[in-house]
């Protein structure tokens with residue numbers, strides 16, 4: 273029996289010294305000290321011993337139990353400490369390390385200029401409205417007095433979705449939507465994306481931005497249109513900028529004009545930006561055609577109005593001297609972070 277106890281002591285010592293986890297430790301505790309454990313088994317067999325032997329072996333067995341107990345406690349303490357040290361090492365934060373920089377974004381140049389344009393028009397009493405980019409053929413063409421054979425309807429210029437649905441080619445359909453919903457006086461601008469089946473190059477993109485303007489009231493004349501756009505150009509580009517109206521044709525305005533600004537780069541002297549002419553085309557405009565007013569349930573005998581549509585991207589390019597439209601849609605941070 274003594275030998276058995278010696279063996280238990282020896283074995284438990286090596287096993288306990290090789291324990292790596294608290295789980296393993298618990299298994300060993302059960303193995304030696306549990307109800308069916310090896311040491312318990314020995315103690316149970318003590319009845320077979322002689323009266324002289326019993327107290328001696330009993331004492332020895334108790335010593336071994338205390339020894340194993342102590343060894344388990346010590347191992348548990350070591351394992352827990354090791355675990356804590358590991359955790360502390362893993363969670364260590366070096367406060368002297370340089371921090372990760374949070375990069376702050378900035379507004380896209382188109383958004384910046386659009387904000388400016390909005391502010392100018394809001395200052396003149398306009399409100400801002402929006403319309404859908406997926407538009408009915410009716411709003412994009414028919415209601416705007418485009419006849420059935422107008423070249424802009426051609427498949428080559430327009431992205432059709434179905435026979436009645438398209439990606440709007442201009443913001444002008446918002447004129448119609450607005451006049452259907454509101455009664456005069458109306459004073460709105462409607463910025464947004466428009467789409468045309470153009471090849472991509474330095475001045476063309478199948479998606480670009482326009483800002484539509486519409487004013488309807490009693491007694492609105494071409495003079496109001498010219499005054500409004502002249503104030504707008506001066507607020508945007510500076511007091512020295514001049515505007516010029518050239519006769520043009522749009523189906524939904526009559527008379528119609530294309531409006532030029534004196535070149536912001538050379539003040540009209542002629543340069544690379546204005547291709548030597550001293551003028552830059554910035555928008556189309558005109559007096560709202562009586563047919564359009566009628567299509568929207570507004571009596572052209574009582575009301576009149578003007579409309580204009582400008583290309584926002586071009587205004588941005590002029591303002592920041594950007595020479596390639598593609599830069600604005602490539603999302604290259606090196607470009608975008610300059611504004």
Ligand code: PHE
Nearest residue numbers: 442444522556557579580581
């Ligand atoms: N919608 C026209 C275009 O895209 C511009 C325009 C708007 C002209 C309003 C006159 C009045 O070219």
